[in-house]
Amino acid sequence: MQKLFMTLALLGTIATGSVAQKSKPAVKMSKAVTAAGLKEKLTIVASAEMEGRETATAGQRRAATYIEGIFKQLGLQPGNKDSFQQSFPVYIDTLSASSLLINNTPLVFGEDFAIGLQSVTDTTVSFKEIVLAGYGITDSIYDDYKDLDVKGKLVLIAEGEPKLENGNYLLTGTDKHSRNANQYVKLxxxxxxxxxxxxxxxxxxxxxxxxxxxMYNKARTANNIGANLVTVNAKVLETIVKGFSTDIDEMISTGHSLSTTIATDVKVSLKREAKLLSSTNVIGILPGTDKKEEYVFVTGHYDHLGVRGDKIFYGADDDGSGTVTVLQLAEAFVAAKAKGYAPRRSMVFMTVSGEEKGLWGSEFFSDHPTVNLDSVTVDLNIDMIGRLDPAYKNSDSTKHIYVVGDDKLSSDLTPITDSINKNYVKLTLDRKFNDPKDPNRIYYRSDHYNFARKGVPIIFYFDGIHNDYHQPSDTVDKILFNTMEKRARLVFFTAWDMVNRENMLKRDIPLK
Incomplete structure (x- = not known):
């Protein structure tokens, strides 16, 4: 008991004010965050066996099992009652019926015709005629539907829009299309x-x-959105009547609209069915001591883009680098506890899936939290820290990292971050993405945002956009592990300060 009180007293002196003080125990335990350890784990997470870790696939489930195994090996507590995994629903559409029959000739889905499944209205219908309505445009100075009755009928429209004699478009007077050329405006x-x-x-x-x-992450209502739009090619036009595609191609090139009604036997059957799948967040907890009912989160997303055709999207940097940093930090803090440096606050190490689909996993967690979010002092989110930004030219890019969001929600974060960096790692902290006018909107594009929208202060660590971003070439061999180690240690020292300081971070800046 006396040793515990001595330990708590030691840790309590680490960072009680607004600026972090250098801690010898922190320096000692940071050495558990190594380039070798990060590489060992990333070689597994971003391997071919994980098949790109696409949400709600076998590869994602294998990655979740691997992460859970490490959490168990470290002796962390399950983060979702008695489970390390938190499931959330994922849906995927299929076309159970997709037939187009014209004059008794079957057309092939994906070759002759296509339809966006998210907009399908279930239908089985027959027509005896087709109304050609030119470009399908209605405007104050031009109307393809003038004198046409298309109510309840099958309508054929073409891409493009009418032109002037000089080749410019009628509705803009320039060589630029108007919004009326958009197929969804036409629909x-x-x-x-x-x-x-x-x-x-x-x-x-x-x-x-x-x-x-x-895929999508929320149940949809019944399909009742109106007439379907089926995209067709020249073969479909030739099936309607021989020579038809030549006429329509000439219409498109000249900009002179055509309208007519053609007797044709058409049968269409479309039916969309949704299949319920699931994915998981993987959560492990290292309990704190005297402030164990307060929490520090360390997060990263372990999903990526999966397999497309014969290409595996390995996702070594995005976000294998963040995933294994979460694991390596968990290992370091468990080792610290074993040496007598237990964290005062509880630490939650969480890897989420569905990020690439739209922050699904973190959204589900923030809406169904397993701990009280009002008691979370900070989320430290790691999403891509293993590469260099080719656009960064100011100094040694191996010592550079983007720090995002530390100026949001809490006035404590920026001075703490600067002090920690100055005392321990001395990286170049780049805050360009904190600009509210950032055209990339980076602040809104990773899982920290679902903590921020609930009022939890956040820091997002990011290396920038490189040429292998969202490409099959985002592989382990391109990771700069020594640079990644420095960045991971910055997160470690920040987490060390956050779990051991006397007070939770202030929440004194409104969410924008």
Whole structure:
């Protein structure tokens, strides 16, 4: 007991004020955060076996099992009652019916016609005629639907918009398209005129690589959004009537609209079905001592883009680097506890999935927290810290890191961060992404934001956008592990200060 009180007294002197003081125990225990340890773990997390860790896939589940195994090995407590994993729902669409039959000729989905599955209205319908409505545009100075009755009918419209004799577009007077050329504006216009179904002709039809759409994370209501838009190619036009595609191509090139009604036998069947899947966040807790009901989070996302075609998107930097840093910091703080330097606050080490889909895992956690978010002093989020930003030219980029969000929510964070960096690692801290006018909106694009929107102060550590971002070439061999070690130690020292300082961070700046 006496040893415990001595330890607490020692730790309590580390950072009781607004500026961190250098701690010999922190320096000693930071040596557990090594380039070798980071590389060993990342070689597994970003391996071919993990198949790019796509949300709600076998690769993601293997990665979650690996992370959970490390948390168990370290002796962390489960972060979701008696489980290390917190499941959240994921949905995926499939077309259970996708047929287009014209004049008894079946057309092939993905080759001859395509449809965005997220906008499918279930339908089985037959038509005996098609109304060609030119470009499908209605404007104050131009109207393809003038004198056309399309209510309840199948309408065919083409890409593009009308032109002037000089080749410029009628509606803009320039060589730039108007918004009326957008296919979704055209679809809305066709629905307004009462069309039952819309065929949209593209000369180079965008291919649909699969019959399933992207995933989504919330249950949808029934499909009742109105007429479907089915994109079709020249083969479909030739199936309607021979020579039709040549006429429409000439219309597009000259800008002279055509309208006509063609007797044609058309049968369409479209039905979307949603399949319920799941993904998980992996959460481990290192209990604190005298302030164990308060928390410091260290987070990173372990999902990536998976396999596309024959390419694995390994995601070594994004965000394998953040994932293994979370693991390495957990290892370091457990080792510190074993040496008598137990954290005063509880530490929550959490890796989330679904980040690449839109921060799904962290959103679910923040809406279904396993601890009281009012008692969380900070979230330290790590998303890409293993590479260099080719756009950064100011100094030695191996000693550079973007620090994002430390000027938000708490006036304590910036001086603490600067003091920790000065005392321990001496990196160049770049805050360019704190600019509210940042066109990249980096502050809103990683999992820390779901803590921030609940009022929790955050710091986001980030290395910038490099040429391998979201490419199959984001591989382990390109990670600069010595640079990554320095950045990981900055997070370690920051976490050390946060768990041991006397007071929680102030929440004195409104969320913007």
């Amino acid at each position: 809305a216009n066709a629905r307004k005129h009462g069309a039952a179904l819309v065929l949209f002709y593209q000369q180079a039809m965008l291919k649909a690589p699969q019959v399933k759409s992207g």
